[in-house]
Amino acid sequence: MQILIDIIILILAVIIAFSGGIFYRKRIAEAQIGSAEERSRKIIEDAIKNGETKKREMLLEAKEEEIRVKSELDQEVKERRSELQLSERRLLHKEETLDKKATALEQKEEQMQRKLDKIDKTKDEIELLEQKQVEELERISELTLAEAKQYLFQKVEEEVKHDSAILLKEVEAKTKLEADKKAREILTNAIQKCAVDHVVDTTVSVVPLPNDEMKGRIIGREGRNIRTLETLTGIDLIIDDTPEAVILSGFDPIRREIARVALEKLIVDGRIHPARIEEMVEKAKKEVEVLIREEGESATFETGVHGLHPELIRLLGKMRFRTSYGQNVLRHSIEVSNLAGLIAGELGLDVRLAKRAGLLHDIGKSVDYEVEGSHVSIGVNLCRKYGENPIIINAVEAHHGDVDPETAIAVIVQAADTISAARPGARRETLETYIKRLQKLEEIATSFKGVDKSYAIQAGREVRIMVVPEEIDDNGLLLLARDVTKQIENEMEYPGQIKVSIIRETRATEYAK
Incomplete structure (x- = not known):
């Protein structure tokens, strides 16, 4: 019984303790909820206070900005008004000045008109006096004005014709006596002072070999070396029974020179194979190009012709490898330039212009194997392209009689070209x-x-x-x-x-x- 009571008491205690715990937790939760509500209320109040403060601050800033903008606008309006007033005063001043000038002009026009009227009146009086004088002269001479003019003109014309005929005969006789002698002297002096070596015309070049064994190395296995060299240079290699020599044949002198230089380099190097041939051909092209530039510059220096376009100088250098009837074209052009300069100096003409025309007269021959047309037309196009003087262009175009010479320089170039080509030993026969x-x-x-x-x-x-x-x-x-x-x-x-x-x-x- 006692155990039952203890159990009941224990159960009641547990129930009471559980109920107390629940009550305690409820009280704690209510307390926390109340605290949270209090904090929320405070936060809301603080936010409202801060918002009111910010609102007041923003209103103050807006008012200050409004005041500042209004002040600036007022200042700008004042400045604009000031400028407008100043402009208005200037316009008024100008208007007054223009009115004064217009008044002055009107007065001057009136004065000029009065003077013109006076001049017209004086002119009429003068014409009347002239008419009276002419009538008096006609009465005295018994000739009208037209008859008198015709008589005077006839007399003057007869005297002028007579004097002109006498002077013309004297000049003609003197010119005939001196022209041939002077011309011979000029040409003889020019030829005597200028001479250029003769160069044989050829379309082949001969390259010496150290021994005949080198011919086989140049040909290469199954002919690959010689084919490579011929393909890269465009020149035919003739390997025949000529001892210790190889002949290069081709009509393009530049390519033939490149092939000669490349072959000589290969012979000295000793390593002859397609890759090495390509390398040597490229080196030869660069060397020949440098040589062309040097030859062109040397020609301009030798003749004293300056200011040529760089491409014209290069084309002059290419003529170093061009021959015509056995005469080297570059040396021929230098000779023509010097001859033309000497002749122009004797005649008192522009020596520099004559030399320039003589040096460029055969410039078309530098590319006539590349461009279709005669060397004259090609040369004219090149001179026009690089901005040469029209006098020089006419000299180039007229040096073979394709067109009539328009200046004395063109005639001089024709004479110098003929002298250079016709002098003994200058050219060989075809x-x-x-x-x-x-x-x-x-x-x-x-x-x-x-x-x-x-x-x-x-x-x-x-x-x-x-x-x-x-x-x-x-x-x-x-x-x-x-x-x-x-x-x-x-x-x-x-x-x-x-x-x-x-x-x-x-x-x-x-x-x-």
Whole structure:
């Protein structure tokens, strides 16, 4: 029983303790809720107070800004008003000044008009007086004004014609006497002071080899080396039986020079294969380009021609490798430039302009194997492209007679070009002319009776004639030699002299049986 009571008491205690705990927790929660509400209320109150404070501050700032802006606007308005007033005063001042000037102009116009009226009146009086004087002169001379004018003009014209005819005859006679002599003196002095070496025209270059074994190395395995070199340079390599030499053949002188330089470098280096050939060809191109520039600059320095476009100087250098009828084109152009300068100096003309025109007259030949057209038209286009003087352009265009020369400089360049090309030793004959001359020489020799055969030898400087011994005896040889010589002199033109050799043989033939 006692245990039951203890258990009941224990249960009641637990229940009471649980209920007390629940009550305590409830009281704590209510206390926390109340504290949170109090804090929330305080936060809200603080926020409201802060908002009111911020509101007042912003209103104050807005009022201050409004006052500042209003002040600035008032200041700006005052300044604008001040400027407008100043402008208004200026305009009023200008208007007053213009009014004064207009008044002054009106007064001057009135004065000028009065003067013009006075002048017109005076002019009428003068015309009336002139008319009276003319009438009086006509009455005295018994000639009208038109008749008097015609008579005076006729007399003056006759006197002028007479004096002009006399002066013209005197000048013409004096000019005829002195012109030929002066012209010969000028040309002789110019030729005597200027001479340029002769250069042989060729389309091949010969490269010496240290030994014949080098030919095989140049050809390479299955010909790959020679094909590579020919492809890169555009030049044909001729490897024949010529001992220790290789011939380079091509019509482009620049490419031929590049091939020559590259081949010489390969021979010295000894390593000949396609890659090395490409490297040496590139080096040769650069060296030739440098040489071209140096040759062009040297030509301008030698002739004293300055201020040329760099590309024209380069084209002049390219003419170093160009020949015409055996004459180097660059040396020919230098010679023409010097001759033109000397002639222009004798005639009192512009020496520098004449030299410049002479130096550039064949500039088209530097690219005539690359550009279609004659070297004259190409040269004219190049000079126009690089801004040369119209006088020089006309000299270039007229130096072969394609157009009429417009200035004395163009005529001088024509004369200098002819002198340079025609002087002895300047140019050699073309192959066609050379062959025709030899054929003509043999035809003259065989045209005589009793001649069996004739042979032109020594490059046409000697002809050997074989005669039939039965038709021409020993005494007839001298007569035949003299007759052949006379006919050669009359029918042919040739440099130097031609030796005529006549051969007469007596042969005895017998057969042994």
